[in-house]
Amino acid sequence: MDTALPSISRSELASRLGRPGAPLLLDVRRRERFAASGHLLAGARYCAPEEVAALAASQPPGEAIAYCVYGHNVSEDAVRTLRAAGWDARLLAGGFEGGEPGVDAAADVEAWRAVPLPRIRKRPDLGVAGEAASRWVTRARPKVERVACPWLIRRFIDARAEFHYVPAEQVFAQARVLEAVPYDVPDAPITHAWEKGSFDALLAAFELEDPALHALATIVRAADTDRMKLAPQAAGLLAISLGLSHLNAGDDHAMLEAAMPIYDALYAWCRDASGETHRWQAHQLVVTA
Template sequence: MDTVSPDPSISPAELAARLGRADAPLVLDVRRAAAFAAGDRLVAGTQRCDPVDLPAFAREHAPREAVVYCVYGHEVSRDAAQALRDAGWNARYLAGGFEGGQDGVDAPQDIVRWRSKAPPRLRKRPDLGVTGERPSRWITRARPKIDRAACPWLIRRFIDPGAQFFYVPEDQVFGQARQLGAVAFDIEGAPISHEWERCSFDALLRAFELQAPGLDTLAAIVRGADTSRPALAPQSAGLLALSLGLSRLHAQDDQAMRAAAEPLYDALYEWCRAGQDERHSWQAHAVAAA
């Protein structure tokens, strides 16, 4: 179990730096029902929990690190964080809440700071099963290689951490989608698929109006690998090779291939987000010491 932090709040900048990582905290939207229903956006990677349901939620789930947010970061999220902490969770509330503070109530300098460093958000898409209220379901063709592994990574890390994925023979995708209540992706005619020179990864970013540091760079790498255009990014050829290798290693288990690809995309995203300035120090053809 994580050690409970003595600081009950987290700044928007701190949360933004954690989102999209494998070790990101659980993010809970605890806005009251009317406020939640009125909004069409979520903090990226959010799960919905009505504040009245929080005690039951805390009992039914193993304690872990969590961040809760309400509209302005006042009593609703502070009480929610305290309830989780009382149950043994390492829980904090988002300073300034979803709106980045309340004009006329919070200090102007705090509001400016909170709103300038807001964590990434995404558009709710009830038509794609993504509102934060329940796990979404996605289905695509069997034998994933690039897009069909990259898209689940993007969904799990930024759109819906509880999403479920299904891989089936190509001629069964749409029939199984209807039976399972799943959204088809990366197949012609699906709501999320290739559009001209852009791939399904790009389509997800556009569908959810999702922007986060490094995602555009990663999208170009995926696009180059998935559409046979390695010149789009120097890393595309490497991603293609690694993806084909993973597909061969897990030829009989598509879920295992998807899971094996997650650390690959975690590493690529970390490089895209914060590692591009780092250089390897080995010098070729260095003169040997006498």
């Protein structure tokens, strides 16, 4: 790895994935290596090495993290190109695989591979292969899962995804017109299966193994199926969701935007704060001598 180039550690990247304001994560593996792989890092966008300059010029400069297979020449060249175009670009130490044994120092490879990063399985059948924005369609007037699923897709699967809300009887027809994936409706590829919900189905379909996401899935499932005993937080999520639906009646995309910070906060709680408690003790007994 070129130590003159700025890099990001795997632990720092892991702490930022799925958060609002996360950097643009660019998979710049050579085409043949990318095609041979069934996975990419969660939330990553594919950009062939020869297309990095065009991407850098196509939008205002921002923060970006580039990775190739092992974190060597390909991602280094991508970072140089991005930085020359004014981007705050860094390369991921160790790349997709966590270093190359026999090339990188053994201690570095061991350290990199000790910090696994969440990956998603490519699903071309669901419009998610890393190269183009996916499209999704479901019933209008979302409350819980039809908002929770877009949050999950935006934060961990495809930040560029498009979402459409249509009358229930038009979902499959509009899916064909829009070339979109129907979800959270019966017989859709992503929907409820027995006691599990559509959020659970997305986690399974993309092989996302983040413990905090699975904890959040339980809260979403409980709120969406009126099984509050599964998670005490579900009652609050349901109340907030119903309130947001009333505040944004007639504008489903406004409902989605208003709810995004709610799921950001719940995910942060599941990941980092579930052990915290509120310590104020009202009417505390005063003992006198």
